[in-house]
Amino acid sequence: MSLPSELTMQGGGPLRGTLVLPGDKSISHRSLLFAALSGGTSRVRGLLRSGDVHATMGAVVACGAVVEDGDELLVHGPEVMGEPADVVDCGNSGTSMRLLCGVFAAREGHVVLTGDHSLRRRPMGRVVHPLRRMGARIDGREGGKLAPLAIRGGVLEAARHDLSIASAQVKSALLLAGLGAGVHVREPRTSRDHSERFLRAMGASLHLDEAGWLHLEGGQALHAIDVEVPADVSSAAFPLVAASLIEGSEVVLPGVGLNPTRTGVIDALRRMGADIEVVDRDDTGVEPRGTLVVRSTRLKGCRIDGDLALRSLDELPVLSVAAAFAEGETVIADAEELRVKESDRIARVATGLRAMGVEVEEKPDGMVIQGGRPSGPARIDASGDHRIAMSFAVAAMASDAEVTIGAADAVASSWPSFYDAMRSLQATS
Numbered sequence: 001m002s003l004p005s006e007l008t009m010q011g012g013g014p015l016r017g018t019l020v021l022p023g024d025k026s027i028s029h030r031s032l033l034f035a036a037l038s039g040g041t042s043r044v045r046g047l048l049r050s051g052d053v054h055a056t057m058g059a060v061v062a063c064g065a066v067v068e069d070g071d072e073l074l075v076h077g078p079e080v081m082g083e084p085a086d087v088v089d090c091g092n093s094g095t096s097m098r099l100l101c102g103v104f105a106a107r108e109g110h111v112v113l114t115g116d117h118s119l120r121r122r123p124m125g126r127v128v129h130p131l132r133r134m135g136a137r138i139d140g141r142e143g144g145k146l147a148p149l150a151i152r153g154g155v156l157e158a159a160r161h162d163l164s165i166a167s168a169q170v171k172s173a174l175l176l177a178g179l180g181a182g183v184h185v186r187e188p189r190t191s192r193d194h195s196e197r198f199l200r201a202m203g204a205s206l207h208l209d210e211a212g213w214l215h216l217e218g219g220q221a222l223h224a225i226d227v228e229v230p231a232d233v234s235s236a237a238f239p240l241v242a243a244s245l246i247e248g249s250e251v252v253l254p255g256v257g258l259n260p261t262r263t264g265v266i267d268a269l270r271r272m273g274a275d276i277e278v279v280d281r282d283d284t285g286v287e288p289r290g291t292l293v294v295r296s297t298r299l300k301g302c303r304i305d306g307d308l309a310l311r312s313l314d315e316l317p318v319l320s321v322a323a324a325f326a327e328g329e330t331v332i333a334d335a336e337e338l339r340v341k342e343s344d345r346i347a348r349v350a351t352g353l354r355a356m357g358v359e360v361e362e363k364p365d366g367m368v369i370q371g372g373r374p375s376g377p378a379r380i381d382a383s384g385d386h387r388i389a390m391s392f393a394v395a396a397m398a399s400d401a402e403v404t405i406g407a408a409d410a411v412a413s414s415w416p417s418f419y420d421a422m423r424s425l426q427a428t429s
Helices: 025-038 051-062 094-105 125-133 168-181 194-201 233-245 264-271 306-311 313-325 336-340 345-355 386-398 408-413 418-427
Strands: 006-009 016-018 041-045 066-068 073-076 109-114 137-140 146-153 160-162 183-186 206-208 213-216 250-257 275-282 289-295 329-332 359-363 366-370 378-381 403-406
Touching: 006 386, 016 418, 025 041, 025 051, 025 073, 025 094, 025 168, 025 194, 051 066, 051 094, 051 408, 094 109, 094 125, 094 137, 094 146, 094 168, 125 137, 125 168, 168 183, 168 194, 168 213, 194 206, 233 250, 233 264, 233 275, 233 289, 233 313, 233 386, 233 418, 264 275, 264 306, 264 313, 306 313, 313 329, 313 336, 313 345, 313 366, 313 386, 336 345, 345 359, 345 366, 345 378, 345 386, 378 386, 386 403, 386 408, 386 418, 408 418
Parallel strands: 016 250, 160 183, 378 403
Antiparallel strands: 006 403, 041 073, 066 073, 109 146, 137 146, 183 213, 206 213, 250 289, 275 289, 329 366, 359 366
């Protein structure tokens, strides 16, 4: 799919209709990795087709997995994951690189992980250093803080990791590395738990004690399972915000993942007064899902911090757009992780909102946003960051002025058809 490098958008009519969202990115990554590790054959339905997920697919194929692509994917895991014949390119996907560190650290062989310019600037020490405590041999730039990373895998030792930052990627890497020797992990807050759900569904013994320690016993083999990937709640955030802001809108989003560690965006929007209804909930399978129905309403400012900020971390850029149109002040705090995503999302969002005439006070761990009616015209630089591009596309759709998005093709990493999908809702109104 050819995407424009620059796109100019502005407001139109209300959004109405049903939008089938792409598969969940986090679960798509894990579907491929855990299927490859099982040594059996897994059926995966609803996999997200995006640049980030293709990076993970390429990595498991390089290690000997066979992927048959069709309406559903058949993933045949090798008896033993082999050593890739070439450097593994993770593209722009931090999830691919960090989780693969855990996979390769615990398996014999030599692997080099690299990525694009943006990924090579993102912090990898947070996963490299705890893996080294288990005996992993990992080298990289600045002592292993930055990719490319060279991993010489082998037998690891069990370790206890009391993490200072809640991170699903770090936790998942440690769990993957601990399948052989065992591992014990505790977070200051509970991050998304997709890896734990996969491990339990595939037969692993995993225990969470009263003190918050997650215990994975060593020497465990995984068995293959069939996976139905739900629609991505992070992708749902964009039509949820757009339909809330644009008068007369009503949008139906079927089959959205409702994992409680991921639904912070729904809770935050409801705190702002959004009209979001959940119907047809289904709690069978690895992950819960349901249909979301969102209707336009007037939003008001609120405070998003603590556990709510963690559970809506990836959605905070578009929640900031909602705050810019809401009545009153919105405070976003405890979100310093936004500084080390595909871009410094706090700085990038604040700059973009100011370009639209919004009063924003930038903080080390968030922002204070004065709501109202953003104006324009404005130009937004989304270079390398899909969520910045999509968030300001929503801002453009909700405003009366033209907004030009530079590097609009960044959406390819998570939702290549994003612009057409959003336009289709206006075309039906």
